Amino acid sequence: MTYASYPALRLRRPRASAWSRAMHAENRLSPADFIWPLFVTEGQGVEEPIAALPGVSRWSVDLMVQRAKEARDAGIPCLALFPNTQPERRSDDGVEALNSDNLMCRAIRAIKDAVPDIGILTDVALDPYTAHGQDGLLDEAGYVLNDATIDMLIGQSLNQAAAGADIIAPSDMMDGRIGAIREALEEEGHANVQIMAYSAKYASAFYGPFRDAVGSRGLLKGDKKSYQMDPANSEEALREVALDLEEGADSVMVKPGLPYLDIIARVKDAFAVPVFAYQVSGEYAMIEAAVAAGAGDRDALVLETLMAFKRAGCSGVLTYHALHAARLLHG
Numbered sequence: 065m066t067y068a069s070y071p072a073l074r075l076r077r078p079r080a081s082a083w084s085r086a087m088h089a090e091n092r093l094s095p096a097d098f099i100w101p102l103f104v105t106e107g108q109g110v111e112e113p114i115a116a117l118p119g120v121s122r123w124s125v126d127l128m129v130q131r132a133k134e135a136r137d138a139g140i141p142c143l144a145l146f147p148n149t150q151p152e153r154r155s156d157d158g159v160e161a162l163n164s165d166n167l168m169c170r171a172i173r174a175i176k177d178a179v180p181d182i183g184i185l186t187d188v189a190l191d192p193y194t195a196h197g198q199d200g201l202l203d204e205a206g207y208v209l210n211d212a213t214i215d216m217l218i219g220q221s222l223n224q225a226a227a228g229a230d231i232i233a234p235s236d237m238m239d240g241r242i243g244a245i246r247e248a249l250e251e252e253g254h255a256n257v258q259i260m261a262y263s264a265k266y267a268s269a270f271y272g273p274f275r276d277a278v279g280s281r282g283l284l285k286g287d288k289k290s291y292q293m294d295p296a297n298s299e300e301a302l303r304e305v306a307l308d309l310e311e312g313a314d315s316v317m318v319k320p321g322l323p324y325l326d327i328i329a330r331v332k333d334a335f336a337v338p339v340f341a342y343q344v345s346g347e348y349a350m351i352e353a354a355v356a357a358g359a360g361d362r363d364a365l366v367l368e369t370l371m372a373f374k375r376a377g378c379s380g381v382l383t384y385h386a387l388h389a390a391r392l393l394h395g
């Protein structure tokens with residue numbers, strides 16, 4: 065087939081007016097594209113602003129319920145919860161993750177009680193609970209043990225599911241944990257609890273502010289390169305995704321987001337399954353720093369970066385800008 069060429073063909077013609085641009089848009093953003101990560105802290109009526117994430121706070125459970133209502137009213141379908149565990153409840157084995165009355169479980173129950181029609185995604189990994197800030201159990205040399213960690217992750221997943229979590233999202237990058245968690249969920253009567261696998265999670269420099277938010281930055285010794293992926297690799301991301309899908313993941317995630325759009329596009333092309341991205345704390349902080357420096361307009365930067373995820377093939381995005389973006393789109 066041959067196309068017309070200039071001047072019969074002018075690609076600027078459909079761009080000339082707003083109505084026509086709207087009609088020709090290949091992708092659209094809506095509040096339903098967003099999952100809102102929120103940080104829970106102890107107490108009543110407590111808001112703790114996070115310096116490294118201007119505009120983001122930790123909220124106590126009672127105020128978290130207010131955030132959940134705002135999210136629902138703005139059309140956001142799902143929240144992702146992260147606990148800032150009190151230092152005295154952190155230990156080498158992170159056993160607080162298994163406590164059915166821990167901060168996470170109390171937050172899940174309170175939100176499900178007050179706002180039953182919003183989804184709750186819970187992160188599975190031990191880093192908010194360990195005294196060393198690593199995602200799993202360590203051997204004497206400080207290596208993160210794979211199979212022993214999986215036993216803890218199963219317990220953590222079942223604990224969250226019992227509290228009412230709708231989507232279990234293992235972010236630990238242990239080999240084989242998706243299959244083990246799926247099997248345990250089936251056995252314990254949680255057949256409808258989904259798994260969103262953090263399949264391609266990279267050992268990234270963009271997680272710094274998150275570690276402040278969950279209180280693990282000062283604790284973490286070394287790095288996470290023995291389990292998170294090398295930013296040099298993309299074939300390996302396809303293998304990670306293939307394994308997680310074989311093991312029973314309902315959806316997969318690529319993390320961080322914007323520096324890894326190529327991975328998102330490859331995963332979507334190769335597997336045609338629901339792919340989500342995590343626009344992580346360092347990405348949020350970079351946008352806010354640009355805005356503070358007068359280098360860009362917040363609303364435009366936020367919507368353009370979120371649209372990029374849709375264009376790359378994402379079903380949705382975990383983003384700290386979720387409420388702001390959803391309200392912009394709602395008008």
Ligand SMILES: NCC(=O)CCC(=O)O
Pocket residue numbers: 187189235270271272273274275343344345346
């Ligand atoms: N498991 C969740 C994260 O590590 C979040 C990272 C971030 O927002 O920087």
Ligand SMILES: [Mg+2]
Pocket residue numbers: 237238239240263304307308
């Ligand atoms: Mg894996």
